[in-house]
Structures are given as C-alpha cells and as structure tokens.
Amino acid sequence: MQEDSDDALMRRAGSGDKAAFALLVRRHLARATALAQRITGNRSDAEEIVQEAFLRCWQKAPEWRPAERPANDRAANDRGPEGATAQFGTWLYRVLVNLCLDRRRRPQPVGIEAADTVADSAADGFDETARGETSRRVQAAMAQLPERQRAALALCYFEGLGNIEAAAMLDISIGALESLLVRARRALREALGDLAEEGGAG
Amino acid sequence: MNRLARFRNLIGAYGADPRRWPPDERAEAEALLARSAEAAALQRRAAALDALLDRAPVPAAPRIEAASLAARISLSPQERSRPYRYLLGAQDKFWIRAVGLAAAAIIGFVVGTTQMADLGEPANSPAPIDVAEISPW
Numbered sequence: 001m002q003e004d005s006d007d008a009l010m011r012r013a014g015s016g017d018k019a020a021f022a023l024l025v026r027r028h029l030a031r032a033t034a035l036a037q038r039i040t041g042n043r044s045d046a047e048e049i050v051q052e053a054f055l056r057c058w059q060k061a062p063e064w065r066p067a068e069r070p071a072n073d074r075a076a077n078d079r080g081p082e083g084a085t086a087q088f089g090t091w092l093y094r095v096l097v098n099l100c101l102d103r104r105r106r107p108q109p110v111g112i113e114a115a116d117t118v119a120d121s122a123a124d125g126f127d128e129t130a131r132g133e134t135s136r137r138v139q140a141a142m143a144q145l146p147e148r149q150r151a152a153l154a155l156c157y158f159e160g161l162g163n164i165e166a167a168a169m170l171d172i173s174i175g176a177l178e179s180l181l182v183r184a185r186r187a188l189r190e191a192l193g194d195l196a197e198e199g200g201a202g
Numbered sequence: 203m204n205r206l207a208r209f210r211n212l213i214g215a216y217g218a219d220p221r222r223w224p225p226d227e228r229a230e231a232e233a234l235l236a237r238s239a240e241a242a243a244l245q246r247r248a249a250a251l252d253a254l255l256d257r258a259p260v261p262a263a264p265r266i267e268a269a270s271l272a273a274r275i276s277l278s279p280q281e282r283s284r285p286y287r288y289l290l291g292a293q294d295k296f297w298i299r300a301v302g303l304a305a306a307a308i309i310g311f312v313v314g315t316t317q318m319a320d321l322g323e324p325a326n327s328p329a330p331i332d333v334a335e336i337s338p339w
Contacts, residue, residue, distance in 0.1 A: 016280065022272035029268045037261035047266055054271065059281045138258045157217060157255060163224050181215035189251050196250040 006088035007066050014061035021061070025054055028089070031159070032096055038154035039100040041143050049103060053096040064091070094169045097151055134195060141191035149184035152177055209234050209241050218249035 004012075004020070006027065012020035032053060036046035066087040142150060148170070155166040156177070167177040189196060209231055216222040220232055235241045 018276040021276055022269055025272040026268040029264055033264035034261040047264065051271060055275050055278060058275045058278060062280050062282050134257050135259050138254050142258060178211060178215040182211065185214060185251060192254050195254055
C-alpha cells in the first residue's frame with residue numbers, strides 16, 4: 001500500500017486526526033532538529049524551535065492548503081516521489097528557519113524543561129564522538145557566520161536542497177540565496193585557509 | 203553574461219560537486235569545466251573547502267521522542283477561520299475587496315443622484331427680483 005503523502009497527512013491533521021499528525025512529526029523530527037541545530041549551533045535552542053514549529057503545524061493544519069508549485073521547480077521534481085511531499089516540507093522548514101532566525105528577538109524561556117536541557121554536556125548538540133581538531137575548527141568557523149549565511153549553507157550544502165526550495169524557505173530570491181552562499185563559503189575559506197591548503201586538491 | 207564568471211559564481215555558491223549545481227545549468231557548466239583549465243582550478247579550490255565542510259560535526263539525534271511530542275502538541279486547540287472565509291475560499295481577499303468597492307460605488311451613486319435632484323428648482327421658490335424696478339435710473 002502506498003504511504004500517505006505529507007500533504008494528505010496534513011489535511012487529515014487539519015481535521016483533528018492526531019495519528020496523522022504523529023506520523024508527520026515522526027517523519028520530520030530528526031531532519032528538522034538537525035537543520036535547526038545547524039542554524040542555531042545549539043541543541044536546546046534547536047529543540048525548542050522544533051517544538052514550536054510542530055505546534056504551529058498542528059495549529060495551522062485546518063487552514064493549510066498546498067500552494068501551486070512553480071513549473072520550473074526542478075529541484076523538487078528531481079527527487080521523484082519525495083517531490084510530492086515537498087510542499088508541506090517547504091512550508092514546515094520555512095517556519096523552522098524563520099523561528100531560528102527570529103529566536104534572538106524572542107524572550108528566552110526559563111523553566112524546568114529549559115534548565116534540564118541546558119545541563120546536558122553536549123549543549124551544542126553535535127556528535128562528540130566524531131570530533132577532531134579539524135571538525136572543531138570547521139564548527140567554530142561556521143559559528144562565526146551570520147545566521148542567514150549559515151542557514152543558506154545548512155539548507156543547500158548539508159541538507160542538499162535545490163536552490164529554488166532553499167530560496168523559498170528563506171523567503172528570498174535565488175540570486176540573494178547565491179549571494180549568501182558565496183559570502184559564507186568565502187568567509188569559511190578565509191577562516192580555514194590553512195586547513196584547506198593542507199587538504200589541497202584532495 | 204561571461205560563462206566563466208557565472209561558473210565562478212556557481213561554484214562559489216554551490217561547491218565543487220556538479221550534483222549540487224542547479225540542474226538547468228549543470229550541462230553547460232560541465233562543458234566549460236571540460237575545456238577550461240581556469241574552471242578546473244576553481245573546482246579544485248572549491249573541492250578543498252567541500253572536504254573541510256564534510257568534516258563538520260554531525261548534529262546529534264533529537265532527544266525528544268516523536269510520539270510524545272505529537273501527543274503533547276495535539277492537546278492544543280487548532281486555529282479555525284471565521285465561517286465566511288470558508289465560504290469565500292482561497293480568493294477571500296479578492297472578494298472582500300470587490301464587495302467593498304461595489305458597496306462604495308453604490309453609496310456614491312445614491313448620494314450623487316440625491317444631490318443632483320436637490321439642484322433642481324424648488325417648487326416654492328420666491329419670485330425673481332426685478333432689478334429694473336429698483337434702479338435709480
């Protein structure tokens with residue numbers, strides 16, 4: 001039996017179907033958390049933002065309607081069957097990215113849950129086992145990037161999204177997206193120049 | 203536009219791997235890569251940075267459990283629009299504006315025609331003054 005698309009699940013969630021919503025959360029939780037961690041660089045912030053994004057998803061579900069996909073959205077179409085789920089995905093990740101970029105303007109929560117997560121030793125939420133000096137340097141250089149540049153890099157490079165979809169998530173033109181990416185990579189090259197030369201062409 | 207300049211921008215934005223390049227520009231960029239030493243050098247430089255980015259730490263798995271998160275969130279009320287929005291559907295803003303404009307036009311027409319009627323000569327208007335009778339000449 002063919003699995004329900006995200007769009008179909010979202011429509012069912014809009015009718016109050018909690019099981020459909022739970023399936024959506026299960027499908028997107030890991031990727032959403034990873035993306036938020038890449039943008040914020042902080043595990044607790046990322047988890048808080050992901051919860052807020054899913055809350056909005058549930059609240060807005062009754063009104064949610066898939067928008068018309070641009071005819072030239074080849075990035076989404078290239079992914080085959082996944083392309084069919086990209087409308088909900090684009091919407092969810094757009095909400096998520098906006099929450100990540102807006103988070104500094106919001107008051108920070110003080111509560112039991114927040115205290116609990118801050119106490120974690122891996123507060124930035126990246127896998128400690130894979131860390132070496134190069135890894136730390138790359139992470140530090142990325143942390144220095146302006147958030148919009150980091151978000152563009154997270155979407156295009158680490159999540160592997162097409163430029164149309166990534167630009168839609170950031171609510172900018174493709175030209176503006178490319179400008180963010182070029183500036184991000186240039187800054188990283190400057191920060192990691194010695195390592196890049198050591199790595200050379202390899 | 204200069205193809206090498208576009209290639210430089212493309213590779214500067216998306217990195218060395220052609221699979222990351224926009225599909226509608228990939229073929230042309232790869233053709234340029236095959237015949238231009240400068241393009242090949244740009245790609246090697248981008249590949250060195252890509253290799254570093256690939257060593258960026260991987261985000262850890264979420265500590266939140268999907269089922270419990272969904273269960274907790276779905277206790278919250280959902281947002282339902284006002285009934286007229288359902289009646290008007292996705293084009294509601296257009297129809298709201300159209301109805302508003304039509305109402306303004308009708309009111310304007312009614313007010314305008316009423317005032318035009320007032321401009322007509324009143325039935326009990328006083329007799330016109332004969333200017334010649336009061337003239338000293």
